[in-house]
Amino acid sequence: MIRTATPADIPVIHTLVRDLAAYEKAPDEAKATEEQLREALFGERPAAFAHIAQDDTSGEVVGFSLWFLNFSTWRGVHGIYLEDLYVRPEARGGGYGKALLTELARICVERGYERLEWSVLDWNEPSINFYRSLGAAPQDEWTVYRLTDGALAELGSAV
Numbered sequence: 001m002i003r004t005a006t007p008a009d010i011p012v013i014h015t016l017v018r019d020l021a022a023y024e025k026a027p028d029e030a031k032a033t034e035e036q037l038r039e040a041l042f043g044e045r046p047a048a049f050a051h052i053a054q055d056d057t058s059g060e061v062v063g064f065s066l067w068f069l070n071f072s073t074w075r076g077v078h079g080i081y082l083e084d085l086y087v088r089p090e091a092r093g094g095g096y097g098k099a100l101l102t103e104l105a106r107i108c109v110e111r112g113y114e115r116l117e118w119s120v121l122d123w124n125e126p127s128i129n130f131y132r133s134l135g136a137a138p139q140d141e142w143t144v145y146r147l148t149d150g151a152l153a154e155l156g157s158a159v
Contacts, residue, residue: 001053001054001055001056002051002052002053002054002096002099002100002102002103003051003052003054004049004050004051004052005041005049005050005051005052005064007038007041007042009050009052009061009064010034010037010038010041010042011034012052012061012064013037013041013050013052013064013066014032014033014034014037016061016063016064016086016088017030017032017037017066017084017086018030019086019088020084020086023086024121024124041066047068048066048067048068048083049066049067049068050064050065050066050067051064051065051100051103051104052064053065053087053091053096053097053099053100055091055094062087062088062090062091062094062096063085063086063087063088063091063096063097063100064084064085064086064100065082065084065085065100065101065103065104066082066083066084067080067081067082067083067104068080068081068083069081069113070115070117072114072115075114075115077112077113077114078111078113079108079113079114079115079116079117080104080107080108080113080115080116080117081117081118082101082104082116082117082118083118085097085100085101085118087100097130098130098134101116101134104116119144
């Protein structure tokens with residue numbers, strides 16, 4: 001079962017974010033607190049949205065997606081950028097990842113959004129193969145750039 005996250009899901013979302021960071025070999029980079037997630041998802045001006053994958057039999061939360069709106073100047077409409085998709089290892093192969101992506105695709109179609117995009121680490125072959133099986137295509141001509149930490153502070157304080 002896929003459902004929209006609620007404030008009561010914040011602790012499990014936080015745990016899953018940390019599990020994802022460990023899976024991606026970067027556990028020390030997951031610094032978000034439960035309060036930051038609560039504010040981002042359920043504050044006065046939500047900046048992100050989340051869905052929960054729950055086992056139909058046990059009710060256990062087995063995965064989540066966290067996403068936000070982007071905008072295409074070329075298409076003239078919003079899209080969804082999927083920041084995180086994670087399914088616990090013991091639940092993989094149960095259709096939860098596909099169900100989470102299906103829900104996001106449904107939202108795109110329903111709202112007239114023309115893109116559903118995300119990034120995947122180049123070494124993550126199981127995920128790459130899964131995404132390709134759904135018809136997703138890599139954007140090989142594009143390279144992601146990021147400013148963070150000292151470089152962001154330096155540029156942001158330049159006069």
